Amino acid sequence: MRKIFFIFVLCLSSLSAGAFEISEGFVYSKDFWQNNVAVSQDINYMLNVGLNFDIAEHDDISHHIYTFSLPLMFRTERLGLYLRPFIVPDNANDASAYGAKASLTLNIKHDEVDNSSSSVFLSAGFANQNAYVTKVGLGSQKEDFKQMVYEGGLVFDYFDMYFFEISGNMFDYISGISDVENVAGVLDQQNIASLDTLNYVLSLPKSSIGAKIKWNSEASQSSNTISYKYIEFKEHDISPHHSVMFSTLVMLKYNLYINLAYNHIFISSQKDKDIFKGAISLKF
Numbered sequence: 104m105r106k107i108f109f110i111f112v113l114c115l116s117s118l119s120a121g122a123f124e125i126s127e128g129f130v131y132s133k134d135f136w137q138n139n140v141a142v143s144q145d146i147n148y149m150l151n152v153g154l155n156f157d158i159a160e161h162d163d164i165s166h167h168i169y170t171f172s173l174p175l176m177f178r179t180e181r182l183g184l185y186l187r188p189f190i191v192p193d194n195a196n197d198a199s200a201y202g203a204k205a206s207l208t209l210n211i212k213h214d215e216v217d218n219s220s221s222s223v224f225l226s227a228g229f230a231n232q233n234a235y236v237t238k239v240g241l242g243s244q245k246e247d248f249k250q251m252v253y254e255g256g257l258v259f260d261y262f263d264m265y266f267f268e269i270s271g272n273m274f275d276y277i278s279g280i281s282d283v284e285n286v287a288g289v290l291d292q293q294n295i296a297s298l299d300t301l302n303y304v305l306s307l308p309k310s311s312i313g314a315k316i317k318w319n320s321e322a323s324q325s326s327n328t329i330s331y332k333y334i335e336f337k338e339h340d341i342s343p344h345h346s347v348m349f350s351t352l353v354m355l356k357y358n359l360y361i362n363l364a365y366n367h368i369f370i371s372s373q374k375d376k377d378i379f380k381g382a383i384s385l386k387f
Contacts, residue, residue: 122144122145122387123144123145123386123387124142124143124144124384124386124387125140125141125142125384125385126139126140126141126384126385127139127140127141127383127384128141128362128380128381128382128383129380129381129382130301130303130379130380131378131379131380132301132302132376132377132378133376134161134163134303135159135160135161135162136159136160137157137159137303138157138158138159139155139156140155140156141153141155141156143174149177149178150175150176150177151174151176151178152173152175152176153173153175154171154173154174155170155171155173156169156170156171157170157171157172158170159303161303161305163305164195164196164305165195165196166195166196167194168191168194168195168196168289168291169191169192169194169195170189170190170191170291170294171189171190171191171192172187172188172189172294173187173188173189174186174187175187180210182208182210183206184206184207184208185204185205185206185207185208186203186204186206187203187204187205187294188203189201189202189203189294193233195289196234196288196289197234198233198235198287198288198289199233199234199289200230200231200232200233200234200288200289200290201230201231202228202229202230202231202290203295204226204227204228204295204296205226205227206224206225206226206254207224207225207226208222208224209223209224210222211223217261218261218262219259219262220259221257221258221259221260222257222260223255223256223257223258224254224255224256224270225254226252226253226254226272226297227251227253227254228251228252228254228294228295228296229250229251229295230250230290230294230295231247231248231249231250232247232286232288232289232290233245233248234246234248234286234288234289235286235287236248236283236286236287237283237285237286237287238282238284239282240282241282243285243287246278247278248283248286248288249276249277249278250275250276250278250295251275251277252273252275252295252308253272253273253275254271254272254296254297255270255271255272256269256270263319264318264319265316265317265319266316266317266318267314267315267316267317268314268315268316268317269313269314269315270297270314271310272296272297272298272310272311273309273310274309274310274337276307276337280307280337283307284338285338288305289305291303291304291305292304292305292307292308296308296311298311298334298346299311299313299315299331299332299346299348300332300334300344300346300366300368301364301366301378301380302344302346302368302376302378306337306338306341307336307337307338308334308337309335309336309337310334310335311332311334311335312332313332313346314330315328315329315330315331316330317329323353324353324354325351325352325354326351327349327350328348328351329348329349330346330347330348331345331346331347332344332345332346332348333345333346334346342371342372342373343370343371344369344370345369345370346366346367346368346369347368347369348364348365348366349364350362350364350365351363351364358385358386359383359384359385360383360384360385360386361382361383361384362380362381362382362383363380363381363382364381365377365379365380366378366379366380
């Protein structure tokens with residue numbers, strides 16, 4: 104696996120058409136840690152291709168979880184297309200997963216007088232887990248468990264400095280969910296949905312809704328974000344989550360960036376969660 108990853112990195116870096124970026128990030132909480140390495144290359148102005156590799160260790164899973172993904176982005180002045188297929192090999196919890204997320208962003212308004220603009224985005228995600236599924240009256244047996252998620256949102260941009268976003272999503276369990284008590288899977292639901300949390304989400308969400316504020320600071324050469332997300336789950340024993348997150352991306356030098364984030368999750372009648380992230384990236 105590691106050889107394949109570095110071969111892909113060398114292939115991307117050999118392309119000189121556009122910017123090349125490599126980053127590494129680490130997420131930590133009391134329940135899990137996650138390490139991510141990502142590379143991407145601008146093929147030209149409109150096309151960007153990358154490769155991500157995640158490794159995670161979770162208290163509820165006996166072995167490490169590996170996730171490989173291949174993000175592709177196509178952009179013009181009017182629209183953006185994003186596709187991210189992924190695969191989670193059968194290494195942990197005797198389960199595996201695969202799927203993809205696709206997003207479309209459209210610029211719907213641009214006011215040169217007020218120096219403002221707005222855009223809308225629509226996304227759809229699909230995942231299939233081959234895992235042990237526990238159903239009422241049937242016990243636990245290994246099978247394919249398929250799901251979809253649909254997302255949408257609006258983004259308002261003022262002076263290319265202040266951004267306001269509202270978004271929401273809804274999950275559809277096409278394999279059936281009414282008699283499912285538990286899925287012993289490995290899928291982080293954020294592979295197919297934007298839940299605005301650093302948490303490794305193994306549970307089965309029902310829906311989420313939230314808002315995000317982002318502002319750029321020329322004085323500190325930083326981009327800062329505050330977000331809130333309300334997340335409901337299908338499992339009756341999992342209370343709704345209120346996720347509040349702050350993150351900052353700071354340019355240390357011309358091509359060197361550091362990203363720091365803190366996520367606090369309020370959980371009704373349960374202990375809150377604190378999650379931290381640090382990442383560094385180089386752009387060439």
